[in-house]
Amino acid sequence: MDTLVENRAEIWEGFRLTLWMLLVSGILATVLGTVLASFRVSPVGSLRAIGTSYVNVFRNTPLVIILVLSAAFWPTVGLNSIGVLGYSTFVTFAVLGLSVYTAAFVCEAVRSGINSVATGQAEAARSVGMTFTQSLRLVILPQALRAVIPPLTSIYIALAKNTSVAAIVGVPEAAYVMRRLSNKFTSDVYAIFLGIALGYVIIVLVLSGLLQLAERRLAVAR
């Protein structure tokens, strides 16, 4: 217990990185995933193929591999110092890897959300002369959003936990802090684990709370 209190600054520093990676990759993955989902329902065959291949490739690859490849890839193509806002370049590598991976899951969630919108809605949109993009943007997606929130919640929670893998690609986030502290204070391994684990539990609870709130706000009587 004392170990946790004494090292609170370091633990907080770790979680700050965890939260930052969660925030940025959450946003990037949502944007990329939504674009990919619109590819997957589009009338253009090759876009659908791109979307499908993307999902099959990234959803089925272990995150560890994606992160290791990301950390090796960007410097190889000449991008070796792309840290932003004072976060190291490794944070950027990890964020890019996490986003690319998570986008595949977001894409599938959004796609099934789109499919869950009643057929009549799309038909009505089309009958008033809306184009594919218009009906998607103005009619389908806003409604799909509601259906998408529960699966998105699971995805963001998974993402929060997945940021821990960045501990082996150069980011000293919370999981790294746990490993480091348990090296240093061998007799307190259990307390250190529980303390760091609690941090993640709190993040998960806050996330699901926030998204439940959003769900209630968006809910309409049908």
Place this chain on the structure above:
Amino acid sequence: MRFMRTKAALGATALGLSLAACGSDSNKADVEVAEDVSFDAGTTMADLSDAGTMRIGVKVDQPGIGFQEPGEDAPTGFDIEIGRIIAGGLGIDDDGIEWVETVSDNREPFLEQDKVDIVVASYSITDERRQIVGQAGPYYVTGQQLLVREDDKESITGPEDLEGKNVCSVTGSTSLDRMVDEYGSKPVPFATYSECVDQLTNESVDAVTTDGAILLGYAAEEPDELEVVGEAFSEERYGVGYSKDDTEFCQYITDTIQAAMDDGTWAEAFEATLGESGVDTPEPPEMDPCE
């Protein structure tokens, strides 16, 4: 010695394990397997010798020290050679050795629970560890050092120059902890040293740190680009772990390694492994007496 290396190289070709990075030698010394050995009944040596097999705990991810070449059955490295020397003295040949993978955290438990007979796994001798297990040696002395880019060798000459700089090592390593705690460096943890070296080459980190022995190997791979700088700023005395209070066994281990140091097998083992990258063979260290 020249002759030995040629012989080793021939062996390597036959085994088909010549790979780019870890050189074309078989990474093995010519260790003599004793015949007709006899030890006093009831000693650990007699038990092992009679059984003809021995379990040795080693690391498998430290190039030059204990490293498992992909697809090979047995690991290679200086630690492995020390293990073979100790086994050889008991009349146990390579086929009789079972290599057990250990990591830093399970070396004491493995000895305590008799999951291994000895540990030769870059196992630094410390007083804390000697409370729990026995440690014979040191059979090798190294220390934490820094690997930097050739261009930086003037500006980074020691750990003091790395305050606030990115320093890379493997996740959970004590070397990295020391840089953070004592020199205020920013930690960059990766899964393997080679990833760290890649990040050093592409200028994402300023230094890679771990035991000098390992760093020298990487520096030798790219002598024009990378350089090991400064003196070692910690002393790591690698010892052979055995189960506590087995003084006779400790004496056997110490004597066997001493004999290998005297007859040149130790030097040969070094040349075939750590020395592979062009590092000069050091003087063998003075070993502690067994209590």
Place this chain on the structure above:
Amino acid sequence: MSAVLFDVPGPQAQRRARIGAAVAAVLATVLVGLVLWKLAAEGEFESELWEDLRQPNIARAIGQGLTSTLSAAASAIVLSVVFGAVLAVARLSDHRVFRIPAAVVIEFFRAVPLLLLIMFVFFGFSNLFSDYWSLVLALMLYNGSVLAEVFRAGVNAVPRGQSEAASAIGMRKSQVMSSVLLPQAVTIMLPAIISQCVVVLKDTALGVIIAYGDLVFQANLIAESVNHTIVPLALAALIFIVINYSLSRLATWLERRFAERGRGGAGGTGTADLQLDPVRGGAGD
């Protein structure tokens, strides 16, 4: 698929779609080509590398890694199903002494990153568990908790009348659970269990943190020995993609078969949603 989103294309729209398709295909090809070209320019595909990778020991290393990955995943999935079933039963129990601890265990292990669990089991109990068992047990704790929720939903999806009927003919509560509800829940949930196999397989890769000799660990060793990272790791990724893609197809196929058979009656449609979204979402691990 989503034909409702656009009209059946007429000749002009078809032409436009074809042009769009061609443009998108060209762009994607150019993008991928640029990446490959740049990597080739940086020497990531040099012929020496391919020669090294053709050595027989590389194939052996990949074989060993794959075996380790599959065996850890197989043990983990079997144990997870058992652990998940036990947790689900406890959570569905009428007794608070079982229900509450089960809920706490499930929520805790679902919220803690697997990497932390693996490190904890391994370093916290280094005198009890080898790297293999540390990985398997951590996988079991996490995936068992996920599956417990899947089973619970499955049990709830079995029409109520069945458990009432079972009680009416005099079955005890444990009998209702073990011989009526669970067997059906597991069958309904079979596709979800297979999807979970994909998650487990991918997650064995986290064993690298404790140097478990799985496919990714071997790929790292190969990367070290051939002095290139990208190609060996990409090869490992390819193997995972092939296996996991096949498993996903199997899951989809099973799901469709169950849907056709109208299994689970009223629960049928309910399980279908529940099945893919939350579980697949959770598959982000």
